[in-house]
Amino acid sequence: MSLPNLLQGRLRLPVIAAPMFIVSNPDLVIAQCTAGVVGSFPALNARPEHVLEEWLERITTELDAARAAEPEAPIAPFAVNQIVHASNQRLAHDVELCARYRVPIQITSLRAPDAVVEAAHSYGGLVFHDVTNIKHAKRALQAGVDGLILVCHGAGGHAGRLSPFALIPEIRAFYDGPIIASGSIASGGAVLAAQAVGADLAYIGTRFIATEEANAAPEYKAALLAASGEDIVYTDLFTGVHGNYLRSSIEAAGLDPDNLPAGDKNTMDFGSGGASSAKAWRDIWGAGQGVGQIGDVQSAAQVVDALAAEYASARQRLAA
Structure with a gap:
């Protein structure tokens, strides 16, 4: 297992906070990074497109100031998620802007990110790519990515069908680089479990x-x-790609969660309603299977504090 130099000594916990459509914003990213975990956001959350530069300027400036004020604190780098898909007409613009601001990590989704890798590597940035199976993992490695995010069953939003206990060991059989595990990780104990099965980092949304x-x-x-x-x-109804959603939001949209029709991947448009008039993420809310472990609304710093305490407690239990 390995951790990129960019992350060594800069994390309080081995955690990347997942980029969430609509939900992730500069306030959340800055709070996550200053608390000691990688914060991230989808580039498409900054709308219209000129807002992305405002976000990058603010996040970069505030994190630099935080590091200057507390040089010994584990203040993490941040990441920007790029949707590599024909429906994302902003991709070239957003990747170029991230290169200009030397964004430390770019997280890519859906298709092999060859152009994003080239742009990020031109300034020393890293690319971590979302995958749900072996085929996609090997294609991403051909593109030269610096790490694989295994989006396993139970993850919020778009998710695969395999358990992390199946997918991580299979990918470890041919890949010894950074692995980030996703899927029902909502506690510090689950972070430790992800490491135990072969991941370097946990992905929490x-x-x-x-x-x-x-x-x-x-x-x-x-x-x-x-x-x-x-x-x-x-279900794949809402975007054409299978994902996990809150039952209550599906019911509120007037649909029967137990009798949903199949979606159409050919009509996929990220952020659209896919095969449904209810719009994914806005009307239909994504959530992972670890949702039952959330007890109240806290600040991001409090969440990281709780995760750190749970992680330490889990390590102590195993040591005992």
């Missing part, structure tokens, strides 16, 4: 939706607190 800084409606946060793992529905 849903738990950070229920934070003060997150750009999620109060009703969304309340629905997370009321939900359990059994309230997560896995």
Whole structure:
């Protein structure tokens, strides 16, 4: 297992906070990074496109100031998520802007990120790519990515079908670089479990939706607190790609979560309603199967504090 030099000594916990459509914003990213975990956001959250430069300027400036004020503190780098798909007409613009601001990490999704890798490597940045299976992992490695994010069953939003206990060892059989594990990771104990099975870092999204800084409606946060793992529905209806969503939001849109039609991947448009009039992420809320472990709405710093305490407790239990 390995950790890139960029991350060594700069993390309080081996965690990357997942980029969440609509939800992730500069307030959340800065709070996550200053708390000691990698904060991230989708480039498409900055709308219209000129807003992306404002976000990059603010995040870069505030994190630099935080490091200058506390040079010994583990203040993490940040990441920007790029959707590598024909429906993302902003991709070239956003990648160029990230290169100009020397964004430390770019997280790529959906298709092999050859052009993003070339741009990021031109200034020393890293690219971590989302994969759900062996085929996609090997294609991403051909593109030269610096790490693989294994989006396993139970992860919030778009997710694969395999358990992390299946996918991580299979990829470890041919890849010894950085692996970031995703899928129902909502506690410090789960972070340690991900490391135990072969991952270097854990990818956590849903738990950070229920934070003060997150750009999620109060009703969304309340629905997370009321939900359990059994309230997560896995479907491809809303974007054409399978993902996990809150049952209550599907019902609120007038749909039957137990009788959803199949989606159409050929009509996929990121952020669209796919094969449904209800719009993914805005009307239909993503969440992972670890949702039942969220007890209240806290600040991002409090969430990281809790994760750190849970992580330390899990290590002590195993040592005993």
